[in-house]
Amino acid sequence: MDTTDDAWRVVLAYVRRWQVEMCYRSCKTDLAMESPRLWFWENRLKLLLMASLVYAFLLSLLTPPLAPLVQEILRHWCHRTGKRHRQVAIPLSRLRSALSSLWLTHHPSLSYTTPDSG
Numbered sequence: 001m002d003t004t005d006d007a008w009r010v011v012l013a014y015v016r017r018w019q020v021e022m023c024y025r026s027c028k029t030d031l032a033m034e035s036p037r038l039w040f041w042e043n044r045l046k047l048l049l050m051a052s053l054v055y056a057f058l059l060s061l062l063t064p065p066l067a068p069l070v071q072e073i074l075r076h077w078c079h080r081t082g083k084r085h086r087q088v089a090i091p092l093s094r095l096r097s098a099l100s101s102l103w104l105t106h107h108p109s110l111s112y113t114t115p116d117s118g
Contacts, residue, residue: 026091027055033047033051055092058092058095059092061095073095073098073099073102074095074098076102077097077098077101077102077105078097078098078101
C-alpha cells in the first residue's frame with residue numbers, strides 16, 4: 001500500500017464484505033436456519049429452494065401496497081410497544097414470527113377446489 005487511495009480501497013472492500021456477511025447472517029436468522037443437519041446434497045438443495053421461496057414471500061410482503069396489512073399482522077400477532085419499535089424497519093424474523101403465530105391460531109386452508117363446469 002503506497003497511497004491513501006490504496007488504503008481506502010482496502011477499507012471499502014472490507015465494508016462491502018461486511019455487508020455480505022451481515023446479509024447472510026440475517027437471512028439465516030430470519031429463516032431460522034442456523035444449523036440445518038442435512039448430509040445429502042439433494043436434501044440441502046431442497047431446503048435451500050424452500051428457504052428461497054419463503055424469503056421471496058416475506059420480501060413480497062414488504063412492498064408498499066401491503067404495508068397496512070403487514071402493520072395489522074404485526075400489531076396483532078407480534079406486538080411491540082413504544083415509539084421506537086413503531087419507527088424502525090421491520091426485520092423479517094419479526095414478520096415470520098407474526099405469520100407463524102397467526103397461522104398456528106387460524107390454520108390456512110391449502111386445499112383447492114375447481115368450480116363446477118356445470
